[in-house]
Amino acid sequence: xxxxxxxxxxxxxxxxxxxxxxxxxxxxxxxxxxxxxxxxxxxxxxxxxxxxxxxxxxxxxxxxxxxxxxxxxxxxxxxxxxxxxxxxxxxxxxxxxxxxxxxxxxxxxxxxxxxxxxx
Numbered sequence: 001x002x003x004x005x006x007x008x009x010x011x012x013x014x015x016x017x018x019x020x021x022x023x024x025x026x027x028x029x030x031x032x033x034x035x036x037x038x039x040x041x042x043x044x045x046x047x048x049x050x051x052x053x054x055x056x057x058x059x060x061x062x063x064x065x066x067x068x069x070x071x072x073x074x075x076x077x078x079x080x081x082x083x084x085x086x087x088x089x090x091x092x093x094x095x096x097x098x099x100x101x102x103x104x105x106x107x108x109x110x111x112x113x114x115x116x117x118x119x
Contacts, residue, residue, distance in 0.1 A: 001056050001111035006084040012112075013082065016041045016053065020079035024071035024093060024103070025052070025119065034058045037105075039076075039093070040117060050117040059108030061088055066103050074102050082110070 004012060013019075022041040029035045037055045042048045057063075066074070074094040081092045081101070089110040092101030 001054070001113045004082070004089070004110045004112055009082060009084065015044045017044065018079035018081070018096075019053075019076060019093065022053075022076045022079070023119070024074050024076065026068055027065060027071065030056075033060050035060070037093075037103075040119065043114070052115045052117055054113050054115060055091070056111040056113075057091070057105050057107040057109070058111070059088070060105060061108065062104075062106040064102070064104050071103070 019039065019041055022039045025038040025040065027035055027037050035057055039053055040050055041053045043051045076094055078094060078096050080094065081096055081098055083090050083098070088106050088108050090098050090106050091110060092098040092104040094103060095101040098104055
């Protein structure tokens with residue numbers, strides 16, 4: 001997995017169209033303070049083919065999470081949002097505003113990896 005940095009954030013969001021139209025697939029807990037979220041997105045670098053994007057959150061400070069059944073109900077038409085702040089990296093899914101997102105995380109470290117598309 002590769003750590004997402006503040007310097008590459010804009011190109012990352014542009015590449016994956018702010019996560020618009022994707023689908024949340026799963027949450028897997030690694031430790032009490034870390035977990036992974038998998039979702040599908042379109043990749044601009046691959047002519048907008050679908051890929052799976054896996055986020056790993058380490059040093060979680062705050063989160064509003066859903067169970068796997070709730071993930072499927074999140075409307076990703078507004079995409080997601082990622083920002084860097086003094087509190088850490090803030091990630092919201094299903095809204096362009098962090099606190100109004102049905103699922104959000106504030107974490108110390110955000111890593112990601114791409115994998116082949118599957119549902």
